[in-house]
């Protein structure tokens with residue numbers, strides 16, 4: 184019998200067996216590639232919470248561009264970003280030059296010059312690269328991940344360069360991704376109006392129906408089968424959150440694999456078992472590290488929210504804790520910065536990560552005991 188391999192990939196940045204619920208972004212982007220210089224889909228910002236699938240989506244858009252013959256530079260926002268992009272552009276430009284010259288039947292040794300050392304000018308490097316690519320009717324995509332951590336000056340430099348290149352009608356696309364609130368802070372900052380106009384793609388919850396269909400397809404392709412009820416249980420438990428789609432899929436598949444000698448059918452019982460295991464793992468892998476090292480007051484803030492409505496007034500938290508609202512401002516800010524909670528409207532907060540309420544309720548005693556509170 185063929186060895187059964189779990190097809191799900193609950194690992195950051197790992198390509199999932201089926202990329203669920205991203206048709207719109209992919210269509211917007213491929214329309215952008217087709218529509219020519221300056222098209223809307225060629226300047227895009229992807230936002231979403233941790234584990235919503237931003238990195239995987241950037242990889243997918245990069246593959247799509249490569250399939251259309253484009254060159255791609257993938258970067259992550261860390262210091263020295265502009266230099267790294269400029270260097271990637273110039274070293275690839277010489278490679279592209281070489282292949283172009285070879286295509287043309289001319290062997291030109293200057294094309295093989297080694298990668299330049301030291302700082303180089305970003306706009307200049309990109310322009311040269313785009314000119315070489317243009318001769319081959321190809322474009323250049325730059326993807327930038329973790330943009331919430333970007334240095335503001337470097338973002339300004341990149342934005343200015345991309346803006347000029349678009350104005351000069353070069354075939355360039357720029358897609359950047361990051362955590363929602365961090366990216367909004369960035370693009371609403373000074374001199375970044377150009378990036379504010381990027382086509383916004385927020386990675387909201389994936390519809391359960393689509394998760395369900397992807398689960399069926401993935402399970403069957405992997406050699407198991409699954410009951411309708413099991414599919415519903417598993418899909419609903421993911422609440423459309425990309426990382427949970429993989430984690431739940433992985434554990435449900437595993438539960439089914441446990442009895443493959445007698446039956447290949449994943450049952451509702453297996454699904455429940457798998458979901459419990461997945462949520463436990465999610466608590467340990469995601470929520471425990473989210474709350475690790477918080478001051479007691481911040482934990483109490485979260486516990487108070489867990490007793491409130493989904494969109495929780497900050498006044499409710501202050502009431503629960505019996506303190507003045509102003510004394511909680513720094514804790515609220517800390518929790519927002521650590522992406523545990525979000526504030527979409529003034530005076531209201533929500534949990535940023537699914538299952539946080541359940542986690543807090545189930546582990547309340549153990550959380551408080553860490554601070555010596557009985």
Ligand SMILES: Nc1ncnc2c1ncn2[C@@H]1O[C@H](COP(=O)(O)OP(=O)(O)OP(=O)(O)O)[C@@H](O)[C@H]1O
Pocket residue numbers: 192193194195196197198199201202203204205231232233234235236237238239240425426427428429
């Ligand atoms: N559209 C999708 N359908 C199914 N699974 C997905 C999808 N997008 C991402 N995943 C899975 O979700 C997990 C998280 O994806 P990814 O690392 O891209 O998230 P992220 O938003 O970049 O997270 P972070 O903010 O922590 O960097 C991975 O296991 C990945 O395989």
Ligand SMILES: [Mg+2]
Pocket residue numbers: 195196237238239328
């Ligand atoms: Mg990521």
